[in-house]
Amino acid sequence: MSTYQTTQLESPLAPEWLAVPDDGNHLNPTVWPQGTSRTEGGELALSGLRVSELADRFGTPAYILSEDHFRSRARAFRDAFTAAFEPLCGGVDVYYAGKSFLCVEVAKWVKEEGLRLDTCSGGELALAARAGIDGSELGLHGNNKSDAEIDRALDMGVGRIVVDSLHELERVGDIARMKRLRAPILLRLTPGVHAETHDYIATAHEDQKFGLSMAQVHGEPSPADKAVSVALGHPSLELLGVHCHIGSQIFSPDGFALAAEKLLTFIAAVRDAHGVSLEELDLGGGYGIAYTDLDDPKEPTELATAMADVVGTTCERLGIGVPRISIEPGRAIVGSSTFTLYAVGTLKTIHVQQGGDVAERRYVSVDGGMSDNPRPVLYGATYTATLASRRSGAPPVLSRVVGKHCESGDIVVKDAYLPADLATGDLLAVPGTGAYCWVLGSNYNYTPRPPVVAVSQGKARLILRGETEEDLFQRDVSW
Template sequence: MAASNLAPGWLSYPEDVNALRGVQWAAGVARAADGELAVQGLRVSDLAAEYSTPLFVLDEDDFRFRAAGFRDAFNAAFAGLCGGVDVYYAGKAFLCTEVARWVTDEGLRLDTCSGGELAVARRAGVPAENLSLHGNNKSATEIETALDMGLGRIVVDSQDELERVAALAGRLGTTANVMLRLTPGVHASTHEFIATAHEDQKFGLSMVADDAGASPAAAAVAFALAAPSVHLLGIHAHIGSQIFEAEGFEVAARKMLGFLAAIRDAHDVELPELDLGGGYGIAYTEADTPREPAELAQAMAAVVQEEAAALSLAVPRISIEPGRAIAGPSTFTLYEAGVRKTVQVDTAEGGTLPRRYVSVDGGMSDNARPVLYDADYTAVLASRVTEGEPIMSRVVGKHCESGDIVVRDVYLPEDVAAGDLLAVPGTGAYCWALASNYNYLARPAVVAVRGGTARTIIRRETEDDLLARDMGA
């Protein structure tokens, strides 16, 4: 067979359909001597037999290595400027008590976005001073919980919320540590639905001045500095997700440092902290070329140093928020193949071309990103190697939705059949976290592998779980 004209431009015809592209997989993943996929020597067939499928398989050593990599790279780059960097793991990517403990073990802090995520952090024993609470519409209960716990910082998204935080802190007789999230207007190269630094969206305080020369961000700073129940630590920006180049972060850093200088000039105070967010990209497909943490850190440090010097501004303590870049590559999803069929697709030239559909035992309930964001993934035949010819394929789920696509375009062996195991890499971020019970499917288990031993860190749901909240019994 030959390359299919149905393939997108970035997808190349594989010379070896059994090959793994290392950057897409956790470090512990490789093919065993007989060709079966294994993680730290544990074969996927054994994992499937013990834990069933679909199954999230997480290489804990890889996760910890990536967390430590961000810690070390950014600390090294910024050590001479501000003493290092506070790395907050973005828990929204994937969070459970074990993960919260891992990031704490590796010297990271933890960013949460809800009362539920705070509850996980508290159960895991994360020190409150190492916790951050995000969210554009925090409830009074969530804010009070953060204040009662003595959280290191609450990231405030709007003037309304700032006033609410100040009032609640005053009522409780405490002081709220606050960062103000701003929208620096940096349009990172990303999907429209996950771009978060432009003005027309729900996050952050605008830095754009009105006709009178004032901006919502400046007004919030003035209020926070005057409020006795608020301790304004600094400012925060997040420019998007799945970003591969440092330029967007560099532009944002210049704008944010300029704003810190404006605060100094207006209020005679230099705020001590600046959070430059996260959004570092990973390799989902061969089209993606992620940067190493050291490369990103050095580029950002150079800009911060240069801009702060030009503004005669002391370099604030920098913080960052990687999530996907730590969790994403550490995990793959293991599925069992079921029904397959080949369809003929009409072409613009008036002919037809074949596309193979391979259905698996999961789908949009365990990976909503393709239907939400048109996200692309890849897949490999995991339970064996094959000499079958590559054929243009689409991996789909078992849900009653035509958009239930797991992998839109991939060359899989022609002989993939029911009972084979397929593995989809890069599913550690925003897959389990977005999982649902659509069609009353039970959410999969998450199994962590460390030192060649597997253990369940999130158990598989059961039908009893699904019915437990149904009060019609």
């Protein structure tokens, strides 16, 4: 363990929350995948596989995904929510949110662990079919589903289509009528809950693109009220229930509880106005994970117990039966299962004017960047990093890990203390990259996307191969 004094190493450029580590080699188990450790020589390993072995075999950058961690988290949500809600409504339906990370192999894991799959495009529906998932185990989301996507969903017999607007409600009904089917639907409502997260991933306030507002204006029925009337009156629509999603990367259960109360009150109002008991309530997802030592996510059991208490109490107060509950954890299952492995390239120390003083910041360039993780540049997402290829006893230096792309905003880790002896050729690992990294990746600067390597019980295999330059030219018609 390092014996350097923290007070002597703090940088005036560091954010207040970032502490100088007592031991830069320490791995916070909340941040890293299960089975992550350091070897006797100090090298990072997953399920006993050293990162140097993985880099030699698969190259860098590479997403290293713990299959064991993924499956464990899937079971944890399934078991915790089933136990909490079984006395109330017979259990829950856990829909893995495919938008967080999806490939055929992962879809198979979802099926094998007893979860359902939430999709939001024709491509994700096609992938689910490739993975052998029955349509009844699927949901289809999206604020602008095409006629072709609605048609495909109905042909596949999806368990539910989450309708996002009055316009879409009519379209789903018309397409179902032409096919002589009844489309099973949930109405996505915006309950006006302002989640404590970034504006771009807060999705239950009024001024955004998703859902049907529950707010009445000038005494007129709300869009949500109108949608219920239309759905109940349409012979080709089967209104199962309602849905909400208040945002992403949320730690407190309070927002979920408030949303549940509002939607259950709405369900009671539907019963009183139409004499119909809606049988399903989807409370969405958005449960946060730990990206840095600052984050303190709730365990599935704590979330499930808190939500079950609110749902049970509210239904009893309203005098309604408890609807079948469903949830959609995506990031909370896959996010912390993965770290991205990079090779260090150039290092540069710059001098920054800080008041009347001059402070230093070191820039550490790696062989990836915003093409494999655009979250920092999209909404200021915060990550951490560790020297992965060896142990170091050198003092920590405030560093900014940046990518290789021609953008000044190409930042992977904005602030981290990394050892002073970090050098070109070292391996660097950034945890928490399982969700919204590969799926949001790009070929910016004609950069091939990295592979995804699944590790389980001491063995590693590709589940998504890395792209080649040849792949990049396949759609180039002139070529």
